[in-house]
Amino acid sequence: MSSAAVSTDPQDPRVSVDPLVATCRQISKLLGEARPSNTLRMAAPQLVEALPDIAQAASSKDLTKAIDEHLEETRGHVKRLEEVFEAIGIQPESEHCDGMEGLISEGSEVAEAAGDGDARDAALIGAAQRVEHYEIAAYGTARTLARQLGHTDAAKLLGETLDEESAADEKLTKIAEKSVNRAAAR
Numbered sequence: 001m002s003s004a005a006v007s008t009d010p011q012d013p014r015v016s017v018d019p020l021v022a023t024c025r026q027i028s029k030l031l032g033e034a035r036p037s038n039t040l041r042m043a044a045p046q047l048v049e050a051l052p053d054i055a056q057a058a059s060s061k062d063l064t065k066a067i068d069e070h071l072e073e074t075r076g077h078v079k080r081l082e083e084v085f086e087a088i089g090i091q092p093e094s095e096h097c098d099g100m101e102g103l104i105s106e107g108s109e110v111a112e113a114a115g116d117g118d119a120r121d122a123a124l125i126g127a128a129q130r131v132e133h134y135e136i137a138a139y140g141t142a143r144t145l146a147r148q149l150g151h152t153d154a155a156k157l158l159g160e161t162l163d164e165e166s167a168a169d170e171k172l173t174k175i176a177e178k179s180v181n182r183a184a185a186r
């Protein structure tokens with residue numbers, strides 16, 4: 001899906017709110033709290049909370065390292081998104097993200113599965129890449145909107161995170177191709 005398909009015309013009756021604000025709020029939800037009742041932003045963001053268990057379930061040292069490294073990056077993404085909100089002049093909101101919950105639930109199911117470690121690693125890479133693609137779509141849309149609406153600083157920040165999400169996705173592909181998929185197929 002092309003992010004350029006999103007209407008940015010304020011006269012467009014389908015646009016009831018600034019589309020960049022709406023998209024950034026969706027990303028905030030995506031990285032937001034696991035417990036909607038916690039209004040003080042005390043709970044760890046959903047993904048940051050789930051990644052350590054998924055990293056621990058991996059048999060491949062390369063995969064564990066890649067997930068742990070991306071966990072640190074994801075903590076940075078949460079902070080960077082707050083800078084984006086500041087740059088576009090709105091307050092971040094903490095809401096539950098059903099989409100991310102579903103993806104994390106799939107990943108946790110794989111992490112807890114019994115059986116062959118190599119096969120589990122291949123499935124964990126698939127689950128992790130579904131999360132990355134979800135994030136890439138969200139950040140790509142937000143960066144395009146920010147550029148088109150003249151929010152240069154926000155676009156730069158969103159682009160930095162987008163690049164890190166894409167690099168994480170590519171790293172997972174390399175680990176799959178280099179070792180995990182071959183071991184799982186044996």
Ligand SMILES: [Fe+2]
Pocket residue numbers: 070074131132135165168
């Ligand atoms: Fe990510």
